[in-house]
Amino acid sequence: GCRIIAVANQKGGVGKTTTAVNLAVSLAMTGQRVLLVDLDPQCNASTGLGLNPAESGTSAYEVILEEAPLADAVVESRLAGLSVVPSSPDLSSADVELASHESPALKLKEAISGAMDLKRDLDWILVDCPPSLNLLTVNALAACHSVLVPLQCEYYALEGLSQLILTIRRVREQLNPGLRIEGVILTMVDRRNRLSQQVESDARENLGSLVYDTVIPRNVRLSEAPSFGLAIAEYDPRSSGHAAYRNFATEFLSTP
Amino acid sequence: GCRIIAVANQKGGVGKTTTAVNLAVSLAMTGQRVLLVDLDPQCNASTGLGLNPAESGTSAYEVILEEAPLADAVVESRLAGLSVVPSSPDLSSADVELASHESPALKLKEAISGAMDLKRDLDWILVDCPPSLNLLTVNALAACHSVLVPLQCEYYALEGLSQLILTIRRVREQLNPGLRIEGVILTMVDRRNRLSQQVESDARENLGSLVYDTVIPRNVRLSEAPSFGLAIAEYDPRSSGHAAYRNFATEFLSTP
Numbered sequence: 001g002c003r004i005i006a007v008a009n010q011k012g013g014v015g016k017t018t019t020a021v022n023l024a025v026s027l028a029m030t031g032q033r034v035l036l037v038d039l040d041p042q043c044n045a046s047t048g049l050g051l052n053p054a055e056s057g058t059s060a061y062e063v064i065l066e067e068a069p070l071a072d073a074v075v076e077s078r079l080a081g082l083s084v085v086p087s088s089p090d091l092s093s094a095d096v097e098l099a100s101h102e103s104p105a106l107k108l109k110e111a112i113s114g115a116m117d118l119k120r121d122l123d124w125i126l127v128d129c130p131p132s133l134n135l136l137t138v139n140a141l142a143a144c145h146s147v148l149v150p151l152q153c154e155y156y157a158l159e160g161l162s163q164l165i166l167t168i169r170r171v172r173e174q175l176n177p178g179l180r181i182e183g184v185i186l187t188m189v190d191r192r193n194r195l196s197q198q199v200e201s202d203a204r205e206n207l208g209s210l211v212y213d214t215v216i217p218r219n220v221r222l223s224e225a226p227s228f229g230l231a232i233a234e235y236d237p238r239s240s241g242h243a244a245y246r247n248f249a250t251e252f253l254s255t256p
Numbered sequence: 257g258c259r260i261i262a263v264a265n266q267k268g269g270v271g272k273t274t275t276a277v278n279l280a281v282s283l284a285m286t287g288q289r290v291l292l293v294d295l296d297p298q299c300n301a302s303t304g305l306g307l308n309p310a311e312s313g314t315s316a317y318e319v320i321l322e323e324a325p326l327a328d329a330v331v332e333s334r335l336a337g338l339s340v341v342p343s344s345p346d347l348s349s350a351d352v353e354l355a356s357h358e359s360p361a362l363k364l365k366e367a368i369s370g371a372m373d374l375k376r377d378l379d380w381i382l383v384d385c386p387p388s389l390n391l392l393t394v395n396a397l398a399a400c401h402s403v404l405v406p407l408q409c410e411y412y413a414l415e416g417l418s419q420l421i422l423t424i425r426r427v428r429e430q431l432n433p434g435l436r437i438e439g440v441i442l443t444m445v446d447r448r449n450r451l452s453q454q455v456e457s458d459a460r461e462n463l464g465s466l467v468y469d470t471v472i473p474r475n476v477r478l479s480e481a482p483s484f485g486l487a488i489a490e491y492d493p494r495s496s497g498h499a500a501y502r503n504f505a506t507e508f509l510s511t512p
């Protein structure tokens with residue numbers, strides 16, 4: 001069946017989008033069939049794959065507001081095996097617009113369960129979340145099987161983890177009983193830097209086997225790629241950033 | 257009088273908190289009287305100054321929910337001239353809780369205008385915002401005289417600027433007619449890196465004199481300081497990060 005993974009962390013700038021885009025591409029390159037849903041009104045995952053949210057017709061906004069079925073919002077990327085539901089800046093008012101609806105937190109879950117035909121042809125649905133624990137992120141946590149948590153090796157990022165884990169527990173109790181953490185992927189790792197080493201060892205000590213062996217190094221090529229609308233595999237396949245995401249995809253697939 | 261500045265940018269991880277904390281401290285060290293309001297449920301500005309949100313009594317949450325006057329939430333920092341209104345994780349549900357209130361976007365503005373005695377003893381109120389354009393950030397934009405925008409020298413951060421400017425314009429039209437941009441401070445600048453140079457020149461070309469001459473370099477000491485609950489001035493006064501924020505405070509004070 002199709003596995004649904006939310007890529008979430010309310011701390012900003014920790015590598016959620018970079019991980020969602022490059023994992024999606026790496027999985028597709030190994031033959032997996034992947035749908036990437038961009039649930040962040042910043043639209044970074046959409047533009048990072050070369051899409052222009054202003055040109056897209058239906059987006060995640062219409063899906064969340066129940067104005068269109070999920071399948072209507074799906075566009076093919078340049079890469080075989082990878083399709084995308086683009087975001088829209090309109091999503092930033094979804095909280096307010098959905099406040100008066102029946103079960104506002106279950107809109108994405110309902111849209112995905114209604115898309116039977118779509119799901120039959122997919123191995124993975126990855127959902128890129130905005131930097132908050134608001135209704136959009138809660139929709140993703142309610143809709144997914146598990147949460148992939150990018151953790152930047154910095155102090156504020158580690159501090160925020162407990163709030164994220166609390167929210168995941170709350171969503172599991174109230175909306176999604178099977179919800180669990182898929183894993184924690186360390187990002188922007190710089191092993192020459194004491195703080196990065198310390199955060200890595202703290203994370204492995206506290207989170208144990210939830211933390212993947214693969215780490216993503218800080219690599220400027222990863223931040224250059226989106227300015228060309230390319231994933232790292234297309235922009236610089238010889239970079240340390242690409243090697244890390246390729247290895248991560250392998251470890252991700254082999255972790256039960 | 258007392259000037260109110262929101263430190264805002266919906267892009268995550270661009271240096272909002274680092275700028276709010278270190279500008280507040282640098283201003284206080286030049287004799288200015290500063291109140292830092294932490295409006296982010298992540299509580300990073302609070303912990304970055306050594307406060308423990310769990311121990312604080314009244315926080316920005318009670319102020320926004322009109323359960324306490326602003327003055328009740330103010331705590332003194334270790335530094336003369338600097339006081340703080342700490343945040344609370346409870347703020348993450350403020351959107352939902354305020355949705356049924358009369359003018360939910362004006363709670364901070366009302367709280368600040370009600371604090372006459374407090375304002376008489378202050379030169380600046382800086383408000384650290386969460387990474388979103390939600391009700392908390394809109395409250396800050398409605399309450400302030402101007403917005404200080406930290407801009408990370410990366411592609412996604414530059415892309416997000418147009419949405420921020422649109423939101424500022426909308427708040428100016430509907431809630432706060434005098435709202436303007438105080439300035440744009442470039443953060444995590446690495447002049448050895450092509451992308452950083454390109455973003456800096458794009459920003460200066462498009463935004464002109466809004467962009468401060470002073471830039472904040474990428475400096476690991478800035479990210480180490482909060483793990484000790486210290487601002488950079490206290491943690492490593494010889495660092496390039498501290499020199500940059502001291503110079504920025506001087507330029508900030510001299511820019512009309």
Ligand SMILES: Nc1ncnc2c1ncn2[C@@H]1O[C@H](COP(=O)(O)OP(=O)(O)OP(=O)(O)O)[C@@H](O)[C@H]1O
Nearest residue numbers: 012013014015016017018131217218219223268410
């Ligand atoms: N391993 C890395 N090495 C260098 N730069 C990186 C790396 N991962 C991400 N970046 C860059 O760091 C910035 C933050 O990453 P990204 O936008 O993916 O984080 P995010 O968590 O999605 O942010 P937000 O919270 O705003 O959604 C981006 O400019 C990105 O290009």
Ligand SMILES: Nc1ncnc2c1ncn2[C@@H]1O[C@H](COP(=O)(O)OP(=O)(O)OP(=O)(O)O)[C@@H](O)[C@H]1O
Nearest residue numbers: 012154268269270271272273274387473474475479
């Ligand atoms: N100039 C700098 N050099 C190196 N690291 C920095 C610099 N400025 C900030 N940092 C680090 O980068 C990370 C992001 O900065 P910060 O948390 O201040 O951003 P933010 O915009 O407040 O994030 P959020 O969107 O989550 O509120 C933090 O770990 C911080 O310590």
Ligand SMILES: [Mg+2]
Nearest residue numbers: 016017040044
């Ligand atoms: Mg993102």
Ligand SMILES: [Mg+2]
Nearest residue numbers: 272273296300
């Ligand atoms: Mg912050």
